[in-house]
Amino acid sequence: xxxxxxxxxxxxxxxxxxxxxxxxxxxxxxxxxxxxxxxxxxxxxxxxxxxxxxxxxxxxxxxxxxxxxxxxxxxxxxxxxxxxxxxxxxxxxxxxxxxxxxxxxxxxxxxxxxxxxxxxxxxxxxxxxxxxxxxxxxxxxxxxxxxxxxxxxxxxxxxxxxxxxxxxxxxxxxxxxxxxxxxxxxxxxxxxxxxxxxxxxxxxxxxxxxxxxxxxxxxxxxxxxxxxxxxxxxxxxxxxxxxxxxxxxxxxxxxxxxxxxxxxxxxxxxxxxxxxxxxxxxxxxxxxxxxxxxx
Numbered sequence: 291x292x293x294x295x296x297x298x299x300x301x302x303x304x305x306x307x308x309x310x311x312x313x314x315x316x317x318x319x320x321x322x323x324x325x326x327x328x329x330x331x332x333x334x335x336x337x338x339x340x341x342x343x344x345x346x347x348x349x350x351x352x353x354x355x356x357x358x359x360x361x362x363x364x365x366x367x368x369x370x371x372x373x374x375x376x377x378x379x380x381x382x383x384x385x386x387x388x389x390x391x392x393x394x395x396x397x398x399x400x401x402x403x404x405x406x407x408x409x410x411x412x413x414x415x416x417x418x419x420x421x422x423x424x425x426x427x428x429x430x431x432x433x434x435x436x437x438x439x440x441x442x443x444x445x446x447x448x449x450x451x452x453x454x455x456x457x458x459x460x461x462x463x464x465x466x467x468x469x470x471x472x473x474x475x476x477x478x479x480x481x482x483x484x485x486x487x488x489x490x491x492x493x494x495x496x497x498x499x500x501x502x503x504x505x506x507x508x509x510x511x512x513x514x515x516x517x518x519x520x521x522x523x524x525x526x527x528x529x530x531x532x533x534x535x536x537x538x539x540x541x542x543x544x545x546x547x548x549x550x551x552x553x554x555x556x557x558x559x560x561x562x563x564x565x566x567x568x569x570x571x572x573x574x575x576x577x578x579x580x581x582x583x584x585x
Contacts, residue, residue, distance in 0.1 A: 368382070368383060368384075369382060370382070370427075370457075371436075372429065372457045373453070373457075374437070374438070374439070374449070374450050374453045375439075375446065375449045375453060376432050376438050376439030376450075377432075377438030377439055379429050379430065379437045379438075379450055380407075380429060380430045380437045381407070381427055381428065381430070381454065381457075382416075382427070382429070383426070383458075384420050384426050385425050385461070385462075386420075386423050386425040388423060389464050390464045390465065391423050391424060391462070391465060391466070392424050392425070392465055392466050392467035392468065392469060392577065393424060393425045393426070393427075393458050393462045393465040393468050393469070394424040394426045394427070394469040394470070394471060395426075395427050395428075395451065395454055395458055395468075396412050396415050396416050396419075396428035396472070396476070397412075397451060397471070397472035397473070397477070397479050397480045398412045398428070398430070398431065398434075398472075398475075398476045399411075399412075399475050399476055400474060401433055401475075402441055403475075405431075405434070405475060405476070406430055406434050407428040407429055407430050409473065410557070410558075410562060411473040411496055411557065411565065412428055412473055412476070414565060414566045415473070415569060418566050418569045418573070419471070419573070421570070422570070422573050422574070422577065424469070425458070425462050425465065427454060427457070427458045429450070429454045431450050431451075432446055432447065432450055437450070444479065444482075447475075447479050448479055448482050451479050451480070451483050452486070452487070455468075455470075455487065459489075467491045467492065467577065468487075468489050468490050468491055469490065469491065469492045469494070470483060470490050470492075470493050471493065471495075471496070471569075472493075472494075472496065472498075473496040473497060474496070474497050474498075474499055474526070474556070475503075477497065477498040477499070478498060478503045478505070480493060480495065481493070481495060481498070481505065481507075481508060481511075484511075484512060485507055485508065488512065491513055492514060492515055492576065493513060493515035494515060494516045494518075494569055494572070495516070495517045495518075496518050496519070496565070497519045497523060497526050497531070497556055498519075498526070498531060498534060499525070499526045500526065500530040500531055500533065500534040501526055501530035502525075502526070505534055508537075510544075511541055511544055511546070512544075513544060514544045514545045514546065514547075514576075515544075515546060515547070516546075516547045516548075516549070516568075516569065516572045517531065517535050517546060517548045517549070518550075518551065518565060518568055518569070519531040519550060519551070519554075520551045520552075520553070520554025520555055520556065520561065521550050521551070521552055521553070521554065522553055522554060522555045523554070523555055523556045524555055528550060531548075532548070535548040547572060549568050551564050551565060551568070
């Protein structure tokens, strides 16, 4: 079944949810997610050109539908297309109902080695943030999946990440906090984005490839965060991650939490649940504390 659709900002009568999905038919949406549909006449869409993307010529959408997706079902995570520096960027997004919810951006492993936004570690991170009330976005770097462009050695991928973060902030102008999480190559890109975007308040870095890429730009690292790796990682040796963590930990004003999962290789395999629990525990211990302090 084909279901081209686009995420747009909407104001829907009597539905206090600022994110909506434009669809052509009630039947299509019900078949996809079981979501509730309302007549298009019941809403006033924001003046956003994205509202017409993906619709057949000569046909007007008949319904606007909101979603209350089950985070355990990936088919219920609406697809979005973001305008990036090399064309469209394919992404998945889940919008939290709290208008002040924090936001989080997920970054996947190396595009030339099978990395995608559907990677098991990335998906686990996505679910962990969603479960804690974050409006969360994961996307494919250029040249991966339906994202346009070709791999550019990191510089272009950093631009993709910046565009994705811009999109996320546009649709969440009242977000209390901004977090970033990356796995392997995605961790390297994420830390570079962290240096360029002062609004990022925390990070999760999984198996940062300190032996393969230069991390000296983290001088100083502007935010506290969590680093996790496996002690049996055959791609990123544990000692290279420890050296990176030790260097970052000498800086004043930040705290780098470092967890090593015993028996885990680079892809974590059967230890993926341990990884999720560690990330979830870290978020539970840090994000709520910041919210309480703000209040």
